[in-house]
Amino acid sequence: xxxxxxxxxxxxxxxxxxxxxxxxxxxxxxxxxxxxxxxxxxxxxxxxxxxxxxxxxxxxxxxxxxxxxxxxxxxxxxxxxxxxxxxxxxxxxxxxxxxxxxxxxxxxxxxxxxxxxxxxxxxxxxxxxxxxxxxxxxxxxxxxxxxxxxxxxxxxxxxxxxxxxxxxxxxxxxxxxxxxxxxxxxxxxxxxxxxxxxxxxxxxxxxxxxxxxxx
Numbered sequence: 001x002x003x004x005x006x007x008x009x010x011x012x013x014x015x016x017x018x019x020x021x022x023x024x025x026x027x028x029x030x031x032x033x034x035x036x037x038x039x040x041x042x043x044x045x046x047x048x049x050x051x052x053x054x055x056x057x058x059x060x061x062x063x064x065x066x067x068x069x070x071x072x073x074x075x076x077x078x079x080x081x082x083x084x085x086x087x088x089x090x091x092x093x094x095x096x097x098x099x100x101x102x103x104x105x106x107x108x109x110x111x112x113x114x115x116x117x118x119x120x121x122x123x124x125x126x127x128x129x130x131x132x133x134x135x136x137x138x139x140x141x142x143x144x145x146x147x148x149x150x151x152x153x154x155x156x157x158x159x160x161x162x163x164x165x166x167x168x169x170x171x172x173x174x175x176x177x178x179x180x181x182x183x184x185x186x187x188x189x190x191x192x193x194x195x196x197x198x199x200x201x202x203x204x205x206x207x208x209x210x211x212x213x214x215x
Contacts, residue, residue, distance in 0.1 A: 027187060027195045027212045030055050031112055032064040032076035033092050036151040037185045037199065037208075038178040041137045042106035042127035044074035044096045045214070051076075053212025057201055059083045064212070072096045088117035100128065112143070119143045137176075144179065151176030153187075178203065 028051045029035035034043045045051060045068035052065045059082060066076035074094045080087040094110035105128035112121040121143025129135045133155035140148050156171045170189040175182065185199025185208070197210035 028053055028064045028066050030062050032066055032078040033094055036174050036176050037183045039149045039176055040125055042108040042125050044094055049215055051214040055210035057206040057208035090118055121145055146179040149179040
């Protein structure tokens, strides 16, 4: 095999493998949209797929759900509560403009809180897998995003490299800027589609926990 072919093959492995791994950890964010901790990613659920879950941080909580309506459109909702009282539920929509490819990021636009019950926010975001199990998400928006937002996630033990006997779940470490403060978390793949989230919310200065399922 020529040096050129070896180089091309190495690049394909570096970019393609992280991309395949990243989809394994896809889960709803606290707003309901597919994403990280508090920010959306450019990923969307495909038709026939749905996600649901619950996040809790001290005396706060949020029940979330999302569904893929078409190959390009995802709808989601979140019902918050505080100190035992349910808040204004929000409905969101996210539209995918471009799916992720080897050298091209996924690009989506979306709107949170469509009917303005809490704080309507419009955004655009791109997501791209990088070598070494890294993936980045960068976006800009109005409302609660207050301009730019972004995140980087690192898969600690990709499925393709993990030994079946290790017993340790595939885990992603997440560091994000939600437009206002930094948030830090970990996402553990407990079983097929079932994920446990935990970390620190900089905005609220509270520890959070979440359990989500995506079919």
